[in-house]
Amino acid sequence: xxxxxxxxxxxxxxTSSGQLxxxxxxxxxxxxxxxSSSRPTDMDSATWEKVKDHPCFSEEAHHxxxxxxxxxxxxxxxxxxxxxxxxxxxxxxxxxxxxxKLTPDQALRKVIAVAxxxxxxxxxxxxxxGDACYDWNKTRATFERVAREIPDIKLCISTNGLALPxxxxxxxEMNISHVTITINMxxxxxxxxxxxxxxxxxxxxxxxxxxxxLHERQMLGLEMLSERGxxxxxxxxxxxxxxxxxxxxxxxxVRERGAFLHNVMPLISDPxxxxxxxxxxxxGPDALELKTLQDSLExxxxxxxxxxxxxxxxxxxxxxDRGQEFxxxxxxxxxxxxxxxxxxxxxxxxxxxDDHLAAKEKALAAVTSVNIRGSLQVAVATKGGGxxxxxxxxxxxxxxxxxxxxxxxxxxxxxIEPYCHGGWxxxxxxxxxxxxxxxxxxxxxxxxxxxPKEKLMEAGIRATDAYGYDYIEAAISALHATEYGTAPSQAxx
Ligand code: CLF
Ligand code: SF4
Numbered sequence: 001x002x003x004x005x006x007x008x009x010x011x012x013x014x015t016s017s018g019q020l021x022x023x024x025x026x027x028x029x030x031x032x033x034x035x036s037s038s039r040p041t042d043m044d045s046a047t048w049e050k051v052k053d054h055p056c057f058s059e060e061a062h063h064x065x066x067x068x069x070x071x072x073x074x075x076x077x078x079x080x081x082x083x084x085x086x087x088x089x090x091x092x093x094x095x096x097x098x099x100x101k102l103t104p105d106q107a108l109r110k111v112i113a114v115a116x117x118x119x120x121x122x123x124x125x126x127x128x129x130g131d132a133c134y135d136w137n138k139t140r141a142t143f144e145r146v147a148r149e150i151p152d153i154k155l156c157i158s159t160n161g162l163a164l165p166x167x168x169x170x171x172x173e174m175n176i177s178h179v180t181i182t183i184n185m186x187x188x189x190x191x192x193x194x195x196x197x198x199x200x201x202x203x204x205x206x207x208x209x210x211x212x213x214l215h216e217r218q219m220l221g222l223e224m225l226s227e228r229g230x231x232x233x234x235x236x237x238x239x240x241x242x243x244x245x246x247x248x249x250x251x252x253x254v255r256e257r258g259a260f261l262h263n264v265m266p267l268i269s270d271p272x273x274x275x276x277x278x279x280x281x282x283x284g285p286d287a288l289e290l291k292t293l294q295d296s297l298e299x300x301x302x303x304x305x306x307x308x309x310x311x312x313x314x315x316x317x318x319x320x321d322r323g324q325e326f327x328x329x330x331x332x333x334x335x336x337x338x339x340x341x342x343x344x345x346x347x348x349x350x351x352x353x354d355d356h357l358a359a360k361e362k363a364l365a366a367v368t369s370v371n372i373r374g375s376l377q378v379a380v381a382t383k384g385g386g387x388x389x390x391x392x393x394x395x396x397x398x399x400x401x402x403x404x405x406x407x408x409x410x411x412x413x414x415x416i417e418p419y420c421h422g423g424w425x426x427x428x429x430x431x432x433x434x435x436x437x438x439x440x441x442x443x444x445x446x447x448x449x450x451x452p453k454e455k456l457m458e459a460g461i462r463a464t465d466a467y468g469y470d471y472i473e474a475a476i477s478a479l480h481a482t483e484y485g486t487a488p489s490q491a492x493x
Pocket of ligand 2: 131
């Protein structure tokens, strides 16, 4: 049976900050470690302060906290073969839909509107649709405005790195705590196949010269950020046959230069996107190829595996994009910031998080104590909060966990078309879901009907809602124990 919990859903759905504060104060915390620091033992406190509520820099935080992007930086100084400028920057966004481009004043309006409505919001990122460092004046003006109004929001940028070194000192002055550089190569001969040209020092360069300059500027920028204590994540686009094996080398280089995280993302390639790679038929990797490469990088620079390749105007938890709710025509003309909901939400999360960690530790101890070879691959439907709290029919993605003797690891996610379409198209959706769940042993969700359950079973995938609303790791531990005939850890904290 689940221990008493404070419902995160009640917090995120409640509209009045008064109600929210009451909920925050009335929650029962099941853990004896309530209120204690949940900092991992292998992380210093300064780093912990920077990552504990950043959904991209901490896998843990992505269950609770949200980011938003404002598309204020449309200009770019390089050409990537996976990008078509009509679309969002493929470094940090899924190509396919043009963003609503914003001025810094419009961006401020939007950030305030979102902060008032989305209590999970903790980070403002500028990730295109061009390059945040090249389109620097707009990036700077936006961050200055937002930092004045909402001083506790974390500021984050994504860049291709070419114009990064000239802005590093300003990044420090402006308290921009997190930077992502997209680095797809450390060998210009590989780079030449990815970047047809760059624009640098008032000149256009092509071929090997272009890739060489880009590489040098990326390495310099990374070293400068590391020296100044700015946390840096490296994004690499995995392009089969072009840089897939080479990314092992990239991982070594960036680790040596102080990168905090390395995020290997699959190339998204489709002729309909009009990109060079799309038009020439360059394919992206499948889920298994991506996982195999990521597994081979374990032990090097720490890996990020929970990236959703979000759009340049994304809003919300990483797995759910609420950007379409906050277009300019839908938000107040002059909103004023009210931080009450965000603050109440944080109070509750601080307490729930300890409870979650206690449950997680117990679950990990149980799984690692079982002496077996092999692993269980588990797909989880979740809306956040670290719990199995999404119905099978509503899920737009599954989070994938692997349970083995080394523990329970988040290893990625699989996007799907939801099963429930309001009474039609369900069989077709299920076929797509079964294909997306290749290699998965179990599906855990809050609710599932008999019909999809049976069809999944015919495909060799066991689905259950028996652990609905439990913590993910606790449920996986219980499942693992049932599967391997050992005593289960408690299913919930
Ligand atoms: Fe945005 Fe990027 Fe900052 Fe996050 S996204 S600028 S670090 S706040 Fe995150 Fe989105 Fe992946 Fe980027 S999930 S694409 S890694
Ligand atoms: Fe496109 Fe971003 Fe590459 Fe510029 S850096 S070409 S906007 S993917």
